[in-house]
Amino acid sequence: MQISKGVEWAAHAAALMSALPPGRGLRAEALARYHGVPGPYMAKQMQALSKAGIVHAARGKHGGYRLARPAGEITLWDVMTAIEGRKPAFTCTEIRQNGPCGAEPEQCRQKCAIAAAFHAAEAAFRDHLQAVSLVEIAAGVVADSSPDHLRDVGRWLEKEAVALG
Numbered sequence: 001m002q003i004s005k006g007v008e009w010a011a012h013a014a015a016l017m018s019a020l021p022p023g024r025g026l027r028a029e030a031l032a033r034y035h036g037v038p039g040p041y042m043a044k045q046m047q048a049l050s051k052a053g054i055v056h057a058a059r060g061k062h063g064g065y066r067l068a069r070p071a072g073e074i075t076l077w078d079v080m081t082a083i084e085g086r087k088p089a090f091t092c093t094e095i096r097q098n099g100p101c102g103a104e105p106e107q108c109r110q111k112c113a114i115a116a117a118f119h120a121a122e123a124a125f126r127d128h129l130q131a132v133s134l135v136e137i138a139a140g141v142v143a144d145s146s147p148d149h150l151r152d153v154g155r156w157l158e159k160e161a162v163a164l165g
Contacts, residue, residue: 001089001125003080009037010045011079014054015137018071019153024161025056025064034156045083052082058164066164071138077129090118 013031020026026034032042046065050057056068067074092115096103111119142150 006045006083007080010049010083014079015134017067018134018138025066025164027064030160048082054082064162071134074134075130076132089122
């Protein structure tokens with residue numbers, strides 16, 4: 001399974017927005033500059049997060065993005081599915097029914113061991129990401145950052161955050 005850069009970028013943007021004070025937001029261009037990524041691509045990720053109800057988008061001169069729900073209610077699974085969709089990573093094509101020794105359909109009423117293993121792994125992956133909220137991500141960032149770095153982030157947020165109307 002390969003997860004796109006868009007998921008990483010959206011998760012970082014959402015984690016950063018969790019530090020915003022109420023009524024404040026960040027423009028997509030500011031989020032792109034902060035993370036050193038292309039603006040149009042960050043805007044695309046923010047639109048997907050907005051469509052999924054993870055962020056609220058305000059348009060116009062005083063526009064920007066802010067989290068649409070409390071950070072504790074937004075999980076990494078929410079972010080990932082907003083960007084990647086909900087299609088399963090593994091799709092069984094019932095290859096065991098093919099070829100000269102293929103099984104008959106009535107012999108394939110249960111999942112084969114291969115499909116069962118992939119589905120179990122995918123369920124564990126989903127369950128883990130559903131258990132990790134933006135609050136936990138933000139707490140990890142704070143724990144891993146120096147006071148100087150946190151002060152720099154706070155100053156940057158004060159400068160870049162816009163009042164959303």
